[in-house]
Amino acid sequence: xxxxxxxxxxxxxxxxxxxxxxxxxxxxxxxxxxxxxxxxxxxxxxxxxxxxxxxxxxxxxxxxxxxxxxxxxxxxxxxxxxxxxxxxxxxxxxxxxxxxxxxxxxxxxxxxxxxxxxxxxxxxxxxxxxxxxxxxxxxxxxxxxxxxxxxxxxxxxxxxxxxxxxxxxxxxxxxxxxxxxxxxxxxxxxxxxxxxxxxxxxxxxxxxxxxxxxxxxxxxxxxxxxxxxxxxxxxxxxxxxxxxxxxxxxxxxxxxxxxxxxxxx
Amino acid sequence: xxxxxxxxxxxxxxxxxxxxxxxxxxxxxxxxxxxxxxxxxxxxxxxxxxxxxxxxxxxxxxxxxxxxxxxxxxxxxxxxxxxxxxxxxxxxxxxxxxxxxxxxxxxxxxxxxxxxxxxxxxxxxxxxxxxxxxxxxxxxxxxxxxxxxxxxxxxxxxxxxxxxxxxxxxxxxxxxxxxxxxxxxxxxxxxxxxxxxxxxxxxxxxxxxxxxxxxxxxxxxxxxxxxxxxxxxxxxxxxxxxxxxxxxxxxxxxxxxxxxxxxxxxxxxxxxxxxxxxxxxxxxxxxxxxxxxx
Numbered sequence: 001x002x003x004x005x006x007x008x009x010x011x012x013x014x015x016x017x018x019x020x021x022x023x024x025x026x027x028x029x030x031x032x033x034x035x036x037x038x039x040x041x042x043x044x045x046x047x048x049x050x051x052x053x054x055x056x057x058x059x060x061x062x063x064x065x066x067x068x069x070x071x072x073x074x075x076x077x078x079x080x081x082x083x084x085x086x087x088x089x090x091x092x093x094x095x096x097x098x099x100x101x102x103x104x105x106x107x108x109x110x111x112x113x114x115x116x117x118x119x120x121x122x123x124x125x126x127x128x129x130x131x132x133x134x135x136x137x138x139x140x141x142x143x144x145x146x147x148x149x150x151x152x153x154x155x156x157x158x159x160x161x162x163x164x165x166x167x168x169x170x171x172x173x174x175x176x177x178x179x180x181x182x183x184x185x186x187x188x189x190x191x192x193x194x195x196x197x198x199x200x201x202x203x204x205x206x207x208x209x210x211x212x213x214x215x216x217x218x219x220x221x222x223x224x225x226x227x228x229x230x231x232x233x234x235x236x237x238x239x240x241x242x243x244x245x246x247x248x249x250x251x252x253x254x255x256x257x258x259x260x261x262x263x264x265x
Numbered sequence: 266x267x268x269x270x271x272x273x274x275x276x277x278x279x280x281x282x283x284x285x286x287x288x289x290x291x292x293x294x295x296x297x298x299x300x301x302x303x304x305x306x307x308x309x310x311x312x313x314x315x316x317x318x319x320x321x322x323x324x325x326x327x328x329x330x331x332x333x334x335x336x337x338x339x340x341x342x343x344x345x346x347x348x349x350x351x352x353x354x355x356x357x358x359x360x361x362x363x364x365x366x367x368x369x370x371x372x373x374x375x376x377x378x379x380x381x382x383x384x385x386x387x388x389x390x391x392x393x394x395x396x397x398x399x400x401x402x403x404x405x406x407x408x409x410x411x412x413x414x415x416x417x418x419x420x421x422x423x424x425x426x427x428x429x430x431x432x433x434x435x436x437x438x439x440x441x442x443x444x445x446x447x448x449x450x451x452x453x454x455x456x457x458x459x460x461x462x463x464x465x466x467x468x469x470x471x472x473x474x475x476x477x478x479x480x481x482x483x484x485x486x487x488x489x490x491x492x493x494x495x496x497x498x499x500x501x502x503x504x505x506x507x508x509x510x511x512x513x514x515x516x517x518x519x520x521x522x523x524x525x526x527x528x529x530x531x532x533x534x535x536x537x538x539x540x541x542x543x544x545x546x547x548x549x550x551x552x553x554x555x556x557x558x559x
Contacts, residue, residue, distance in 0.1 A: 099365050107516025196519035202512040205378050211509050
């Protein structure tokens with residue numbers, strides 16, 4: 001694996017000017033359900049990687065055959081936009097990478113969601129990958145966490161994920177696609193409150209000791225990211241509370257009279 | 266139609282015995298079933314078994330014209346298929362999820378970790394290279410098919426020898442094995458997959474979630490029942506040089522970080538043992554063949 005780009009320069013800065021463990025500016029957004037009737041939706045981006053997730057449910061299962069008698073089933077569908085990647089590659093649902101992404105997301109969130117509260121129900125998670133520039137799985141996990149939160153699905157904890165890599169003996173966080181292609185990297189997802197690890201994925205050859213260091217740094221970075229996600233969720237909740245406090249600032253036509261009378265009584 | 270999931274009695278029995286660190290087949294928690302290798306008549310054909318899980322791997326080589334963008338590299342393709350022959354769990358026709366997982370894992374372990382030195386497969390740059398084709402047949406699945414399949418694949422590559430090639434000027438001569446001893450492939454390392462399964466009562470029997478404090482029990486190399494009842498697995502692929510090639514814990518029950526490190530510590534010496542075992546067996550088989558030729 002010879003690198004064609006300089007991953008760390010003499011001043012130990014990365015190709016995009018970051019320090020080794022610096023994350024790209026994350027944007028988390030909890031968006032109110034749109035016209036499609038989604039119960040919750042959120043978008044997350046880490047640098048140029050951008051993902052949008054919509055959650056439907058818990059709702060009655062579409063097919064009786066798939067319903068589980070003691071808990072809700074979780075379905076994940078990943079759609080990879082053709083414009084989301086250089087080369088405009090079309091990845092259908094049968095694409096192996098897409099299928100693996102969907103199954104890792106499902107297996108990560110199934111134990112995190114309190115599925116036993118909703119027997120025979122189903123929770124559908126739709127993930128849209130809009131742009132891919134590294135750290136794809138971790139961005140998908142973060143966006144899904146927020147979307148589930150905004151849908152009000154009860155969870156043990158948020159799940160926050162970070163991708164880390166090792167260059168020489170330096171650990172780098174949140175890799176871009178360019179860096180990912182050139183160095184060993186791992187994605188780690190944690191439940192920050194208990195500090196437990198929900199997902200670890202590494203696909204490149206790396207010495208055991210190096211892996212340990214990378215694993216520790218990634219776990220701590222995920223904790224930081226989680227604080228960021230919490231702040232966004234709190235901000236959204238605050239907005240909604242404020243909106244409720246301020247009451248019907250602009251009363252809708254027709255409803256005003258009857259509503260006021262009811263209150264008087 | 267899939268067979269019904271294990272009964273409540275089976276679940277209870279398994280959990281009760283695991284809590285006393287006992288396994289149904291009498292193994293210790295971190296004991297792998299002893300692998301067995303049976304080499305076929307052809308070079309590069311191996312039947313690998315872990316307990317009753319059996320996988321046949323066959324390697325073939327042929328000469329092709331290389332891809333124009335990589336004129337110095339040979340190619341490797343891996344074909345794997347899980348037919349209903351392996352277990353009643355698998356349906357024919359539509360590719361199942363397990364099949365996808367298996368082929369992804371084989372791809373990561375054998376191709377992405379660069380087991381075979383592809384440049385050593387080059388005969389004449391831009392004109393002729395070796396194309397190595399690895400076919401995995403799953404004969405029986407009694408749990409932990411992935412570990413067995415990956416081991417079969419790696420051993421088959423180790424066992425395979427390609428005919429010697431001589432180049433004089435523009436002339437390429439392929440010497441049949443009768444006239445010159447075939448040469449082994451250049452392998453960079455031998456990765457072995459070790460799968461750990463994790464059990465948590467709360468995840469399998471949701472009613473128990475609130476009652477007892479939920480402890481997580483770990484074990485190595487799950488058999489079929491253990492695999493179906495486990496609430497999460499961690500697959501490690503590593504070689505005797507203490508290098509991890511794949512770490513895959515795709516969801517499942519959340520683990521303490523120490524649990525992952527512990528699994529790696531258990532896997533490291535095991536990979537060394539496996540490598541020594543495979544090296545010895547392949548060497549024995551080659552010695553045996555040489556006697557026959559005389």
